[in-house]
Each structure stands twice: as structure tokens, then as C-alpha cells.
Amino acid sequence: MxxxxxxxxxxxxxxxxxxxxxxxxxxxxxxxxxxxxxxxxxxxxxxxxxxxxxxxxxxxxxxxxxxxxxxxxxxxxxxxxxxxxxxxxxxxxxxxxxxxxxxxxxxxxxxxxxxxxxxxxxxxxxxxxxxxxxxxxxxxxxxxxxxxxxxxxxxxxxxxxxxxxxxxxxxxxxxxxxxxxxxxxLSLPPYVTAVCGGDALTQCIESYLGKKSQEITDTLALHAIGLIGKSLVKAVKDGKNLEARKNMAMAALLSGLCLSNSGLGAAHALSHPLGVYYKIPHGLSCAVLLPYVMEYNLPVVTKKLARIAQSLGENISLLSETGAAQRAIYKVKEILSQAGIKSNLSEWEIKKEDFSQLIKGAKGGSLNNNPRDTSDEDLIELLYKMTGLY
Ligand SMILES: [Fe+2]
Structure with a gap:
């Protein structure tokens, strides 16, 4: 197109x-x-x-x-x-x-x-x-x-x-x-480093996969995803590692250029109401949602997810396109987990009764830019996964 x-x-x-x-x-x-x-x-x-x-x-x-x-x-x-x-x-x-x-x-x-x-x-x-x-x-x-x-x-x-x-x-x-x-x-605490890096990673991946993606931001996003793959865990484990800090600062800057010009997706859309109603830090909810949203989007952006796996340093030569896309999701989960981010928000005790309000708050530009259209039922499914209520 x-x-x-x-x-x-x-x-x-x-x-x-x-x-x-x-x-x-x-x-x-x-x-x-x-x-x-x-x-x-x-x-x-x-x-x-x-x-x-x-x-x-x-x-x-x-x-x-x-x-x-x-x-x-x-x-x-x-x-x-x-x-x-x-x-x-x-x-x-x-x-x-x-x-x-x-x-x-x-x-x-x-x-x-x-x-x-x-x-x-x-x-x-x-x-x-x-x-x-x-x-x-x-x-x-x-x-x-x-x-x-x-x-x-x-x-x-x-x-x-x-x-x-x-x-x-x-x-x-x-x-x-x-x-x-x-x-x-250099003096940012490990957890803040992890959560902020999770936000930057989500921004790069969502803008790269989004409907408004374009060549300039695609190039920047893939480079930034590679920097985050190489450096997020290092920056979390050793805050004084200037090389890792430099890579993360560059990745965050590039993620801003990407999101500002090509938009975001469902992880950011749901993160806003979670911030309003539960005061969940933005980067944390984005990072927790990211792998679930990637899984949800896989059928319509398989090739792009496979490209993300390559940016993250994975050898995909022997994998099918779907296998390579799944590898990207696996790798993102691994990076976030090594950075200390959990796979769900169960400890925030998000209530099922609030789902409809959360979905209402998620509607808007970011959700419209998600590569795969979402029904309310799809969003409920994502919320079940990320809240740990399943
Ligand atoms: Fe963000």
C-alpha cells in the first residue's frame, strides 16, 4: 500500500x-x-x-x-x-x-x-x-x-x-x-531504569507495527529495538555502565521520534486508563502488556515481528516466518523478565468490574493505530492476561 x-x-x-x-x-x-x-x-x-x-x-x-x-x-x-x-x-x-x-x-x-x-x-x-x-x-x-x-x-x-x-x-x-x-x-535506580526502558521498547515496537508506520520511523525503531536488546539488562544490573546508558538514552530518543510520527498501539491505549484508575506506572503497564499485544497482533504482522527477532540478535534462518515472529515475542519476554519486570500485574489487584471502564478509557488514537483491529472482547482478553486474573 x-x-x-x-x-x-x-x-x-x-x-x-x-x-x-x-x-x-x-x-x-x-x-x-x-x-x-x-x-x-x-x-x-x-x-x-x-x-x-x-x-x-x-x-x-x-x-x-x-x-x-x-x-x-x-x-x-x-x-x-x-x-x-x-x-x-x-x-x-x-x-x-x-x-x-x-x-x-x-x-x-x-x-x-x-x-x-x-x-x-x-x-x-x-x-x-x-x-x-x-x-x-x-x-x-x-x-x-x-x-x-x-x-x-x-x-x-x-x-x-x-x-x-x-x-x-x-x-x-x-x-x-x-x-x-x-x-x-547514571544514578537512576534499577527498577526505574527497567520500567522506563520497557516503555521505550513498547513505543518502538508499537510504532513499527502500527498502521501509520513509515520507512523513516521503521528504520529508527529497528535500530532502537536492537540497542534496547543489547543494553537494557546491562543498564539495570550496572547503572554506572555508560555505554549501556548511552544506548538506552539513544533508544528512548528514537522511540520518541517513532511514536510522535507513527503512533502507538493497544499496549499504550490500555496503559492510560490503568494509570488513571490504578496509578500503575506508565512504563510498567506498557511493558507487561507488550508481549500479549504482540501475540494478539501476530497474525497480521508476522513478517515485521520476524524482523524484530533479527534486530534483537536472533538467528531466524532455520525458522518459519511464524516461528521467527514467535521468537521475537519470546525474546522480548526474556529481556523484560531479566530486567525484573513481571509477566502480569496481579499484585495491583485490578478488578474485573472495572474492565468496562478501562476499555472505555482505552479508546482513541493509539488503539486505532494498532495493526489488528480490536473488539471490546479482545481487549477484555488482553486485560485478563495482563492482570493475572486468568
Ligand atoms: Fe509510552
Missing amino acids: NKVGEFYTPGKIIFGPGGLAQVGIEAKRLGSKALVVLGRGSMRTSGALDRLTHLLIENNLEYVIYEDIPSDPSVETVDTGTGLAKKEKCNLVIALGGGSVLDTGKAISAMVTNEGSVADYQEIEGKGRKFQYKPISFIAIPTTSGTGSEATRNAVITNTKLGLKKSIRDPWLIPKVALVDPELT
């Missing part, structure tokens, strides 16, 4: 150990007063915040700090930060943190120039205002290797009033600079 693809990237990608040193120069190019968005303390204790603020001062920039961003940022988190940025007349946002911090910074950069609450712009059925004005400049500095938010044009925001976790999305939202310094991930 002939498809027309589109490919958006950040204005500039800076990648490599020690890359943080360039933040002052980049910030000076883009603004004069920055809102620095941070999570809950780890960047203060690691010294990364001090280095960042020093570099801003050295380049004659003013800054204001907005910190304590929770995981799964809410509408209120974004609206409060926007109020601060406006009051302080910031013309640049720099976010230093994991996916939630980057998404918050990204959303604030757009809301500073656009009216109303960020809730007005969320992709909720029948709603979703379009951004009228360009955001102020945004520099994304990831400190985990997972969401790829540094390369995407959406931000996931939790709307607690409506009990929904939905994106704001616009090409304008893509960061002006994605500054990826793998040294910032």
Missing part, C-alpha cells in the same frame, strides 16, 4: 555524555528568562540543577524554578506553572527530568501564549481547542531513558475532574532543543 508519511523532529538534537554543558549557549540563543521545570528533588541532590543554573548565569540568563512536578502531571500542575511563567515574564522553558517533567514543561511553553486552561486543549472526544499562537521556546533535557518526550509533539496530562489521561498535541509542541546527556541517567 502506498502511504504518505510525515516526519517531525525537534529543532535541534544534542546527544552525548557531557552534553548538558551546552545548555547555557542554547538557552541564550532562545530567550533571556527561563522557567526551569523540575521533579521531586533528585536533580537537586545529584548536582545537575546547580550545573544547569550556573550555565544559565554564566550566559546572563535569568531563571525561576518550578519544581515538585508529580508523576502523571495534572491540569492544575500545568495551569499553576503557566501562571508562574506569565507572572515572571519568562520567554523560555527548560525542563530537566523524566517524562512527566518534560510533558509539564512542554505544556507550559504552549499555554504561556494561548488562552484558557490546558484542559481546553486536551484530546477528549468532541473537545480539544487548537493552539492559536506559537509556544515560547522549550528545551527538553531528559534524565530517564523512556518516554522519548524530548522528541514528541504531544504532552500527556491527567484530567482528574474527568478521570482521563489525555494528550495535548500540535506540531508546535515539539521542543526547540532536545538535549540528551546520558550521564544524567
